[in-house]
Amino acid sequence: MGLTDGKLAKMMILSFATDKKGKKKGPPRPFPVMYNPERFSESISTRYQPQYEPGDSGEEQAYEHIEGKEVSFEFLFDATGASVNSIQGEAASKLGGVDAQIELFLKLTHERDEQEHQPPKLTLVWGTFIFDCRLVSADIEYMMFNPSGRPLRAKVDATFKGDRPRVLQAAMDKLFSADLTHVRVVKAGETLPLISEKVYGDPKYYLQIAEINGITNFRNINPGMELILPPIDKQSA
Structure with missing residues (x-):
């Protein structure tokens, strides 16, 4: 593991x-x-698959x-x-x-x-x-x-x-890309806008992260907390 x-x-x-x-x-x-x-x-x-030969009582x-x-x-x-x-x-x-x-x-x-x-x-x-x-x-x-x-x-x-x-590492990289949902553990000093920038390339998606995780105050996140990071349609966001 x-x-x-x-x-x-x-x-x-x-x-x-x-x-x-x-x-x-x-x-x-x-x-x-x-x-x-x-x-x-x-x-x-x-x-x-059992096979029987004619005249043979045995089974292969x-x-x-x-x-x-x-x-x-x-x-x-x-x-x-x-x-x-x-x-x-x-x-x-x-x-x-x-x-x-x-x-x-x-x-x-x-x-x-x-x-x-x-x-x-x-x-x-x-x-x-x-x-x-x-x-x-x-x-x-x-x-x-x-x-x-x-x-x-x-x-x-x-x-x-x-x-x-x-x-294969390539399979893991694809699975945990920003295009698929995955879980991230918050590190010390991280904020939702910072996580949004690291994962999606733009800090503005922090509101979507807060919404899917039921966070009412986006400043209230602690190290060790698990966040579900969903795929985001950047064209409609």
């Missing part, structure tokens, strides 16, 4: 709508995880194809306020439960498109780990509840199936 400013990069799930042929279309919808997974597992498999296995790799992660959702400087954690704490974050996670990773009638394609990004895939399964366990019965903490065991991870 990769480091960003001495910190382990926050894992991001990018959700893409698809056309009728299953190809990605439009900009991705980002879902930064609340906590980076502590570990993950990989699974690979090869499919064989003929190679058919290699299955796509599967990866599994355990994601923790928490609304107790323990996740400092986490967009999802702060949102869950304000809402008083993790049910909305779980619903958003499932919507972006599993819900079928109303027009194309198929689930979204996903790209998992974690440092140098880039994995194009689709969600296979998600087992959700709720562990804490407030007095009204809303879940305060949940664990999601998610399995994704796709291609091999891409670690």
Whole structure:
């Protein structure tokens, strides 16, 4: 995995709508995880087709194809306020439960498109780990509840199936360009206009950054804060 400013990069799930042929279309919808997974597992498999020879009671296995790799992660959702400087954690704490974050996670990773009638394609990004895939399964366990019965903490065991991870720097540069949504950690001394100039080449887009992150006072940002930086149409902005 990769480091960003001495910190382990926050894992991001990018959700893409698809056309009728299953190809990605439009900009991705980002879902930064609340906590980076502590570990993950990989699974690979090869499919064989049983073959029988006439007069032979034995069975031979003929190679058919290699299955796509599967990866599994355990994601923790928490609304107790323990996740400092986490967009999802702060949102869950304000809402008083993790049910909305779980619903958003499932919507972006599993819900079928109303027009194309198929689930979204996903790209998992974690440092140098880039994995194009689709969600296979998600087992959700709720562990804490407030007095009204809303879940305060949940664990999601998610399995994704796709291609091999891409670690080419060119792919990373394209993925984290100003043309796609990504998350940036605020550095000491940075302001929204300064970040806007660094990312978009012009400080005037700081208002769009503030709006998408729910910041009412653009001067009130602190080092370590995570900001979602969306693609900006500079012609209409």
